[in-house]
Amino acid sequence: xxxxxxxxxxxxxxxxxxxxxxxxxxxxxxxxxxxxxxxxxxxxxxxxxxxxxxxxxxxxxxxxxxxxxxxxxxxxxxxxxxxxxxxxxxxxxxxxxxxxxxxxxxxxxxxxxxxxxxxxxxxxxxxxxxxxxxxxxxxxxxxxxxxxxxxxxxxxxxxxxxxxxxxxxxxxxxxxxxxxxxxxxxxxxxxxxxxxxxxxxxxxxxxxxxxxxxxxxxxxxxxxxxxxxxxxxxxxxxxxxxxxxxxxxxxxxxxxxxxxxxxxxxxxxxxxxxxxxxxx
Ligand code: C2E
Ligand code: MG
Ligand code: MG
Ligand code: MG
Numbered sequence: 001x002x003x004x005x006x007x008x009x010x011x012x013x014x015x016x017x018x019x020x021x022x023x024x025x026x027x028x029x030x031x032x033x034x035x036x037x038x039x040x041x042x043x044x045x046x047x048x049x050x051x052x053x054x055x056x057x058x059x060x061x062x063x064x065x066x067x068x069x070x071x072x073x074x075x076x077x078x079x080x081x082x083x084x085x086x087x088x089x090x091x092x093x094x095x096x097x098x099x100x101x102x103x104x105x106x107x108x109x110x111x112x113x114x115x116x117x118x119x120x121x122x123x124x125x126x127x128x129x130x131x132x133x134x135x136x137x138x139x140x141x142x143x144x145x146x147x148x149x150x151x152x153x154x155x156x157x158x159x160x161x162x163x164x165x166x167x168x169x170x171x172x173x174x175x176x177x178x179x180x181x182x183x184x185x186x187x188x189x190x191x192x193x194x195x196x197x198x199x200x201x202x203x204x205x206x207x208x209x210x211x212x213x214x215x216x217x218x219x220x221x222x223x224x225x226x227x228x229x230x231x232x233x234x235x236x237x238x239x240x241x242x243x244x245x246x247x248x249x250x251x252x253x254x255x256x257x258x259x260x261x262x263x264x265x266x267x268x269x270x271x272x273x274x275x276x277x278x279x280x
Contacts, residue, residue: 006048027072036144037067041062041065043060045264046070048255048277050253054276061074087120096135102146105270111274125158133149148178149176149178157185168196177196177197183202192232197232201236202234204239207244210243217251220251240259
């Protein structure tokens with residue numbers, strides 16, 4: 001078996017290829033086996049409600065525990081998973097694992113948490129996604145309204161019939177839909193009217209770099225007001241320091257997420273974090 005894999009590699013790699021190309025191809029071959037080998041892990045980053053400072057949700061973030069490279073971040077392998085189509089299987093694993101993990105935590109702690117899961121634009125083109133979402137929820141015994149799917153603007157502007165129908169279906173079964181990295185893509189904002197979006201996640205590019213940054217707070221306030229008037233909640237991502245938080249508290253932003261509160265952490269640590277945070 002190992003010999004086979006070696007042979008395959010020899011075929012693919014030729015002397016003219018750049019180191020970068022070779023690395024990418026080697027990673028791609030490893031990625032094909034990673035799911036079966038159980039090399040993916042989920043970390044969870046808490047989301048904090050700004051009105052009462054309590055943890056109200058968690059975002060599942062995938063990592064790849066590569067046998068020789070160690071923990072590989074998603075920005076490195078998700079794009080490869082997308083171009084190879086592997087993302088659909090990986091994404092389904094994330095959904096099932098995250099629903100199971102978080103429902104168990106909810107049962108144990110008796111707390112109210114929303115689980116958000118990132119969904120690739122490629123998954124939105126798959127007619128099986130809605131069924132997979134239902135199955136993941138059912139297998140975990142999770143209420144539909146607890147699950148939030150984070151979509152990117154680029155996934156929505158493609159606007160195929162499949163994705164249109166899929167988003168409506170997901171909205172109909174009660175899953176929440178969020179726009180991740182809002183305002184950083186090339187999309188206009190017409191999609192906010194077209195789709196049943198519940199949550200907008202403001203990218204850290206929106207946050208004020210310094211407390212006195214010109215017009216920055218006004219900008220956050222205006223965007224938040226627009227989202228609220230359209231019935232959407234607003235979450236600020238990438239909140240790293242107390243100054244940023246102070247700015248957000250002066251806007252009407254609903255939730256915040258970032259290193260100031262917690263880094264993404266393994267499930268084993270999440271329970272303690274939530275208990276501690278609730279107590280304080
Ligand atoms: P994202 O969904 O926008 O997730 C937020 C990213 O910002 C995470 O990086 C998180 O660790 C990081 N972050 C959190 N707080 C802070 C902060 O205070 N400062 C800064 N500078 N960064 C912060 P991560 O985990 O490396 O994930 C990167 C991206 O990979 C995610 O961005 C998401 O687009 C993608 N991704 C992660 N997990 C999945 C997955 O299961 N499926 C898919 N399709 N994509 C995923
Ligand atoms: Mg996200
Ligand atoms: Mg984001
Ligand atoms: Mg981001």
